Structures are given as structure tokens and as C-alpha cells.
Amino acid sequence: MGRLIWSTILLLIVVLMLAPGAAENRSLKVRVFGSGQVGGMNVLTRWFTAEPSTDPLIIPTREFGTVTPEVIRRMMRLYFPRTREELLTYDFFFLACVDMGFFSDRQQSWIRDGLDNYQKGGINTRSVQGKYDGEWRDSMLDEPFPNDAEAVLADPHLKHGKVGPMVIVDDPDLPAIMSPFKDRLEPLFVAYRDASPILLTIPRQGAVILSYTENNAGIGYPVPGQLAHVFYWRWEKSITFTFRDMVTSPFWNEGGVADPNVYALDIIANIIWFSTGRELPTDPFRVHEFRMDLYNFGLRKSLLVSLLEFTEKFGALPNKEYKELSEIESTQMDASDAYLRGEYDRAHDTIGEALLGLDELEQVAMVLKDKTLFWVYVVEWSITTSTMLMAGVVVWALMVKRAMYREVGATRSSMMQ
Numbered sequence: 001m002g003r004l005i006w007s008t009i010l011l012l013i014v015v016l017m018l019a020p021g022a023a024e025n026r027s028l029k030v031r032v033f034g035s036g037q038v039g040g041m042n043v044l045t046r047w048f049t050a051e052p053s054t055d056p057l058i059i060p061t062r063e064f065g066t067v068t069p070e071v072i073r074r075m076m077r078l079y080f081p082r083t084r085e086e087l088l089t090y091d092f093f094f095l096a097c098v099d100m101g102f103f104s105d106r107q108q109s110w111i112r113d114g115l116d117n118y119q120k121g122g123i124n125t126r127s128v129q130g131k132y133d134g135e136w137r138d139s140m141l142d143e144p145f146p147n148d149a150e151a152v153l154a155d156p157h158l159k160h161g162k163v164g165p166m167v168i169v170d171d172p173d174l175p176a177i178m179s180p181f182k183d184r185l186e187p188l189f190v191a192y193r194d195a196s197p198i199l200l201t202i203p204r205q206g207a208v209i210l211s212y213t214e215n216n217a218g219i220g221y222p223v224p225g226q227l228a229h230v231f232y233w234r235w236e237k238s239i240t241f242t243f244r245d246m247v248t249s250p251f252w253n254e255g256g257v258a259d260p261n262v263y264a265l266d267i268i269a270n271i272i273w274f275s276t277g278r279e280l281p282t283d284p285f286r287v288h289e290f291r292m293d294l295y296n297f298g299l300r301k302s303l304l305v306s307l308l309e310f311t312e313k314f315g316a317l318p319n320k321e322y323k324e325l326s327e328i329e330s331t332q333m334d335a336s337d338a339y340l341r342g343e344y345d346r347a348h349d350t351i352g353e354a355l356l357g358l359d360e361l362e363q364v365a366m367v368l369k370d371k372t373l374f375w376v377y378v379v380e381w382s383i384t385t386s387t388m389l390m391a392g393v394v395v396w397a398l399m400v401k402r403a404m405y406r407e408v409g410a411t412r413s414s415m416m417q
Helices: 002-018 023-028 038-050 069-079 105-117 126-137 149-154 179-188 264-275 284-313 319-340 344-400 412-416
Strands: 030-036 054-060 092-096 121-124 166-168 208-214 226-235 238-243
Touching: 030 038, 030 264, 038 054, 038 092, 038 264, 038 284, 054 069, 092 105, 105 238, 121 264, 126 149, 166 179, 179 284, 238 264, 264 284, 284 319, 284 344, 319 344
Parallel strands: 030 054, 030 092, 092 121, 121 238
Antiparallel strands: 166 208, 208 226, 226 238
């Protein structure tokens, strides 16, 4: 199992690094560098492979299980950008519970240079990166982010453990990153516990809070009783965010729980777009529907390909079906292209056409499967029946008709007696 997990992680990293995008759309995508704990990297991989506007590189930098320090150092050596210029091609840095001990001073300085002197974006999670808080505080990357790590670690309420209702700030002067989903999300998190222990956050002066949780103990900054959850600020030419929780926490969980946050990817995409100077969608729910349709398309396409491969193993030749699937994939790519250009209505309608085409092809594939298996059943039935008939004939001939039976004749000695 350990080898399987490690192999999967390595494969995902290689795929994410080498997956080519359409050349004309390359500049429309946001290049994202993601790093941190293994569980979080699985979440980032799921998000950024499903989101057409991102072009990610994901490297775990926190040991867990078979992902040992030796493995992490090897991966950083192989896959981390080799030059400052290559690093600066990335637009967004997603640091999800990283252990900064795996970043060299040179690598940290490259990221810091990008945040200082170019229009970049970034996220750091778990307040001060969880249990690796000292490494984060002492790194070059603490200062550009809006959470005051030094103040957090010095506060007696660092691990306060207070749960409370989630509040998403609804202010027309703020970017519509989380506020469109306020009415749908707040009822899901009336007593939000993000992780154990719940960590304190202290936004730096000038930070803008987008969400917080309330408590009756007066814990929180800058307003007592309000513990900042998601907040950002402008640092030099960049915009950076801090999450109080982890990307594996319930607020960012899209499934596997009773009340999932189905808008997690929408919020993440809004953060990335806002930080890198992209316009936020005027109809976020239309865009959400497109993302869901695109995700379902990918899932159903994978199942359809598996079904066609299954029929091939039994002698079918689904060349026509593969050709039709290629045409449907072309329609899906047109939808993604329209999405990248900001033509969200057209993207929504086009992915709908692709899904309709997939519906029809799925029916054709099921008929092909039934026909293929019908002949398999016929052959198996024929073999079984013929074997039974042959066995019956042999038994009848030998035991009933006694066709091979001859009575034993009398011997001379028996006649003399």
C-alpha cells in the first residue's frame, strides 16, 4: 500500500508538470506552485486538474508515511524549478502546511523575489503552517503573508480550541470571493471546528477579513470574539492570503461528509484569479455549474473508455465509438477554451452539448457491450451444452445400451467341472 501511495504521488507530479496545454491558451492559465502535506497535495491535485484555468506543479514538502525526508529532498531536487527565471513563470504559490526546512535559502529567495517584485499571489494555511510554526516564522516567506506569525506564537490563546458559527463578510466594497456563497455556506458551519487544536490567527494591520468564526470568550483579532478564518492583504505588487484551517478541513471538503462545501473550488479559483489580476465572474453560480459539468464529463468519459476497453477484450472493434468520442472531446475542449476567454454562457452551453453527446455514446457503448457479451454467452452455452451432450451419449452408450459390453465366454476348465 505504501509503494502504491508513493507511486501515485510521483505519477501525479510528473503528469501535472508535463501535461501540455493548448499553446494559444497557455497565457490564459494561471501557473500554480503547490506544496505541503501529502493529504493537502491530494486536495490540490484534485482541484487544479479539474479547473481549466490553472496549470499546476505539486510537490509534497512534509513527511508522512512513505513520503520520507529523503523522498521529499529527491523530489525537490528533481522537480522544483532549476532557475529563478523558471520559478517566476509561476503566478501563484499555494503553501499548504509546508515544512520550510525542505526549502533552501535560494529557493525561498526566489519565491520572495516573485512576491516582492512581480504581480503574484499566494496562500499559506493552518495559521502558521501548523506544527512547523517555528520554521515558518523564521523563513523568508512569513513576512509577505497577512498573518503575524510572531504575534500568534507569543499569544497565550495560540491553541484556543473555541468553536463557533462561521460568518462570511458581505460587504459590497470587498471582492466577491466568498460573499456570493454566504447564504448557502453559513448554515453548514454553525459550530465550525477546523482542526484540532484550533489555532489563533492575528491579521496584520491592513489585512482584509473575508470570513471569521464567532466565540463568547473574546478571543480574536482585531475584533475580540471574531477569529479570522480567511483574510488577505496587498504585499508590494502581490496579494497573499492566510487560511486559519487546512485544505483538508471541513470547510474545504467537497465530499465525504454529511454537508460538503460544493463551492470550495469556486472560492479557491476566485482567490487565485483575484490575486493574479483576473476578473471575477459576474455570475459565480453559472461558473459553478460549468465546473460541475466539466468534472462530471471527465468522470463519465473515463468510465466510458473503460467500458469500450472492456468490449475490446472480448473481441469487439469499437473504432467508430472511439471516433465519436474524439469528436465529443473536441466539443469539451471548445467549452474549456470559451471558459478561459471569459465566455461563461457559451462555455456552459457547449459543455452541455458535450454531455448530451456523451449520453448518446454511452447508450451505443452499452448496446455494443450487450452484443459482445451475448456472443460470449452463446459460445459458453454451446461449449457447456455440447460437453453435456457428449458426456450423456458416452454414459448412455456405456451404461445403458452397453455398446462396448461383451459377455465373458466359458473357459475349458470351467466346462470340465
